Amino acid sequence: MKYSIIDIFSRSVTLELAGEQPYYQEEPYEIYVDGCLFGRDRRNVVTVDGLLPAHTYTIKVANGSESFEQEITTEEETILLDVRTFGAKGDGEHVDTSMIQAAICGCPAGGTVRFPKGTYLTAPLFLKSGVTIWLEEGAELLGLPDRKDYPVLPGMTIPGMDSEREYNLGSWEGNPLDIFASLITGIDVSDVNIVGRGTINGNAAAGDWWQHKKERIIAWRPRTIFLNRCKNVRMQGITVCNSPSWTVHPYYCDNLRVMNIKISNPDDSPNTDGFDPESCTNVLLVGTEISVGDDCIAIKSGKYYMSQYHFRRTSGIEVRNCSLMRGHGSITLGSEAASGVENVRVSKCIFDRTDRGVRIKTRRGRGSRSVLDDLVISNVIMDRVHMPLTVNMFYFCDPDGHSDYVQNQEARPVDEMTPVVGTIRLEDVECRGADASFVCVCGLPEQPVKGIILDRVKVSFLPEEERKPQNPVMMDNFPDMSGVSMYLKNVENVEITDVEIAGAADAEPTLENVENFKSENLTYRA
Numbered sequence: 258m259k260y261s262i263i264d265i266f267s268r269s270v271t272l273e274l275a276g277e278q279p280y281y282q283e284e285p286y287e288i289y290v291d292g293c294l295f296g297r298d299r300r301n302v303v304t305v306d307g308l309l310p311a312h313t314y315t316i317k318v319a320n321g322s323e324s325f326e327q328e329i330t331t332e333e334e335t336i337l338l339d340v341r342t343f344g345a346k347g348d349g350e351h352v353d354t355s356m357i358q359a360a361i362c363g364c365p366a367g368g369t370v371r372f373p374k375g376t377y378l379t380a381p382l383f384l385k386s387g388v389t390i391w392l393e394e395g396a397e398l399l400g401l402p403d404r405k406d407y408p409v410l411p412g413m414t415i416p417g418m419d420s421e422r423e424y425n426l427g428s429w430e431g432n433p434l435d436i437f438a439s440l441i442t443g444i445d446v447s448d449v450n451i452v453g454r455g456t457i458n459g460n461a462a463a464g465d466w467w468q469h470k471k472e473r474i475i476a477w478r479p480r481t482i483f484l485n486r487c488k489n490v491r492m493q494g495i496t497v498c499n500s501p502s503w504t505v506h507p508y509y510c511d512n513l514r515v516m517n518i519k520i521s522n523p524d525d526s527p528n529t530d531g532f533d534p535e536s537c538t539n540v541l542l543v544g545t546e547i548s549v550g551d552d553c554i555a556i557k558s559g560k561y562y563m564s565q566y567h568f569r570r571t572s573g574i575e576v577r578n579c580s581l582m583r584g585h586g587s588i589t590l591g592s593e594a595a596s597g598v599e600n601v602r603v604s605k606c607i608f609d610r611t612d613r614g615v616r617i618k619t620r621r622g623r624g625s626r627s628v629l630d631d632l633v634i635s636n637v638i639m640d641r642v643h644m645p646l647t648v649n650m651f652y653f654c655d656p657d658g659h660s661d662y663v664q665n666q667e668a669r670p671v672d673e674m675t676p677v678v679g680t681i682r683l684e685d686v687e688c689r690g691a692d693a694s695f696v697c698v699c700g701l702p703e704q705p706v707k708g709i710i711l712d713r714v715k716v717s718f719l720p721e722e723e724r725k726p727q728n729p730v731m732m733d734n735f736p737d738m739s740g741v742s743m744y745l746k747n748v749e750n751v752e753i754t755d756v757e758i759a760g761a762a763d764a765e766p767t768l769e770n771v772e773n774f775k776s777e778n779l780t781y782r783a
Contacts, residue, residue, distance in 0.1 A: 258286055258318040259325045263516055263543060264491060266452055267334040267369065267389065269306035271493060271516040273543065273578065274318065276301065279605045279638050280580050282320075289317040289326075301578040301605065302544025304494050304517045306454070310334035334389075335367035340377070347375025349399065354380045364388045366448070372396040372455060380406040381438035381479070384487075386446045392455025392495055400440045400481075400501075402464035407437035409476045410485075425567065426485065428508055428535070429477040431560035431593025433567075437476050439483035439506075447488040451495060457481055459500040461526065466501035470527040478502040478528075484510050492518050499523075503530040504549065509569060510537045517544040524583050526550035531584070533557055536569040536596060541577075548582040552589040553611065558596035561674075564626045570597040577602075582609040586616035587642070590629045592652045594619065597628040599679075604635045614645040614688070615681065618652040618731070620663050621701065623676040630679025630707070634686060641690035644729040645716070648678060648698040648706055650747075651732035664733040668702035675701070680708035688716040693738045695758060697729035700747030702770065708750040716742070718760035742781070745771050753779050 263271040274282060281299045288295040288305060291314055295305055305316060311333045317326035341347065343363075344356040357379060360370045366387030374395030382398070384390070392398070401407075410427035412434040426444065427436040440459055443449060451457075459481040461467055466478050481500040484490055484507045496519040497504055504520050507513050513534070522529035531547035534540045535557040547553040558564070558571045571594070581587040587608035590598050608614045615634055619627060639645050651666075653659050662669075669675075678700060688695060695716045700706035718724070718740050726737035729744075738744070740762030745751055746769040753776040764781050768774060 258320045258323050260318050262329060263302070264493070264514060265329055265331060266450060266493065267310040267332040268308050268391070269304055269452060269493060270308070270316065270329050270331070271302065271304045271544070272316065272318070274301045277605070277636060279636060280578055280607045284320055286318055286320040289319065291315055300544065302517055306494065333367065334369055335365050337369050337371055338364050339371045339373065341373060345377060347373065347377050349376035349378055352379065352401065353377045354382065357382055361385050361388060379440070381408060381440055381442050384441065384443040384446045384449050387448045389450040389452060392453035394454035396453065396455035398440060398457045400458060400460040402460060404437060404464065404475060407479060409435050410438050411435050423566070427476070431557065431595070432562060435476040437479035439480040441482045443484040443487045443490065445486045449487065450491045450493070452493040454494055456496040456498060458498050461499045461501040467526055480504065480506040482506065484508060486510065488512055492516065494518060496521065500529050502528045503533045505532045507534045507537050507540065510534070511539055513537065513540045515542045515545060520545070520547045520549060522549040524550055530555045534571060534574060535559060536563070537571055539573045541575050542579060543577045544579065546580045546582070549584045551584060552586040552616065553581040553584045554587070555589040556598050556601060557591065557593045558598055560593050561595045561622065561624050564595035564624050568596050568626065570599060572598070572600045574601045576606060577604050579606045580609065581606060581611060584611050586613040587611045588614070588634065589616040589618065590632060591618040592620065592654050594629055595623045595627045597626055599628065599631045601632045603633070603637065606637050608637065608639040608642050610641045612643050613647050614639045614642040615683070617648040617678055617681065619650050619676045619678065620652045620654065620658070621669070621676070622663065622674050625673050625675055625677070627676035628679060629677070633682045633684070636685045639686065639688040642688060643692040643727055644694050644697060645688045645691055646683065646696045647729045648681065648700065649730035649732055650676065650678060650701045651699055651730070653731055653733060659733055666702065671703050675704050677704060678706045680710065682710040682712070683714055684712040686714045688714070691716055691718045692724050693727040694729045694741040694744060695761070696743040696745065697738065697741070698745045698748055699730055699732060699735070702747050705747040705749045705770065705772070708752070709745065709748060710752045711756050712754045714756045716758045720760065721762070742766060745769070749773065751775065753777070756780070757782070759783070
């Protein structure tokens with residue numbers, strides 16, 4: 258039962274067990290701290306908490322006769338401040354905003370702000386560099402329901418001292434627009450931790466956030482956690498739920514590590530993506546469970562304006578040992594990705610009953626800097642995912658999404674507004690209970706998808722009587738599908754090795770304008 262240390266905090270440590278089984282171990286195991294049983298689990302990633310700062314512990318993981326142990330030393334802590342001593346009630350009735358903010362502002366670097374068990378009714382709170390937010394088990398930050406209690410973060414309305422530079426605070430769907438501050442907001446902070454077994458509850462259903470999903474009322478809807486230009490932020494153990502819009506939104510951030518958190522929104526809640534890194538670098542998401550009303554993880558880099566004037570490509574995203582449930586897509590690139598996305602690795606995950614597994618969405622107008630490339634999905638199980646892989650370069654988003662410019666299937670000149678989709682690779686993937694299609698790719702005729710690589714993939718479709726015709730890609734004049742194995746249109750290179758497809762309605766791939774198609778051991782069976 259060998260394990261590695263993902264990260265050590267002042268009062269906790271997160272471990273990752275070795276092995277190839279996605280998300281879970283085959284058998285339960287036990288965790289011991291200094292010889293005392295801490296708990297039992299099956300997850301590959303687990304957090305051991307209840308530790309003391311600057312202490313050395315022996316952590317052992319055991320399964321029967323097999324065990325592995327090592328010493329760890331927790332981080333130091335300069336001070337522990339309790340929000341109750343600042344006047345916070347935590348009774349769910351009194352508004353605790355100013356008391357909590359006073360505790361955060363008064364905490365020195367290296368210190369921890371503690372939230373004991375209770376319900377803390379609050380407006381948005383602003384993080385401070387060097388400070389740890391610790392939500393104990395049973396502690397809940399509960400967002401006030403009235404939007405009038407939320408400050409507005411301006412988009413690009415504040416000039417710099419030279420009257421030429423722009424200062425960006427707010428962002429809405431890839432554009433620099435006014436939004437409400439989020440329940441947890443970080444702006445230009447670094448070395449921040451948000452940890453514990455408690456909950457950050459956006460409380461969206463208590464307000465009118467979901468009722469006015471497409472309206473700008475004062476400002477656009479807030480996130481639950483919004484990090485703008487932050488560095489070295491870690492999250493561990495917390496639950497984030499009931500978000501007014503995207504749940505956790507890192508924006509122009511570096512070095513973000515997210516471990517063992519849970520993100521949960523109702524299935525029908527609008528635009529409540531789980532985790533949306535936008536124009537970020539070096540992001541790790543591990544051991545996390547996401548079940549939401551939109552895409553579970555949506556990797557972005559802004560729309561055209563941001564790519565031209567505030568260019569920053571998203572790169573170095575690693576998602577490992579996560580459970581991604583329901584929602585429109587498990588792993589999505591786009592569509593607001595005008596600055597491009599590259600070097601994304603997803604491994605040892607379970608995709609459970611999402612509409613799409615791997616989802617690439619872009620369109621004409623995103624621009625030539627919008628290069629979505631080097632996405633590798635490995636050792637993943639997709640369970641009853643309707644459409645495991647879709648690539649759509651005709652995505653009908655934005656006010657002009659149904660225009661002839663976006664939707665016309667005839668080739669247009671390649672120019673500065675033409676996006677690029679590079680190579681997507683799936684290896685060691687099992688898809689159980691596919692429905693509409695296994696692979697559906699629609700590249701641009703003037704800019705075909707560069708490469709689709711499938712290596713060691715097993716696919717089984719639902720029985721015909723259980724399948725429901727659905728549209729794999731959101732584009733105009735595209736038919737519903739049921740039981741389609743592979744539909745590839747406008748692709749430069751397709752490489753298939755050791756792929757087995759069972760129960761499909763067809764017996765071979767459908768290819769349109771595919772330049773190079775290589776297949777070795779592609780098997781269809783009833």
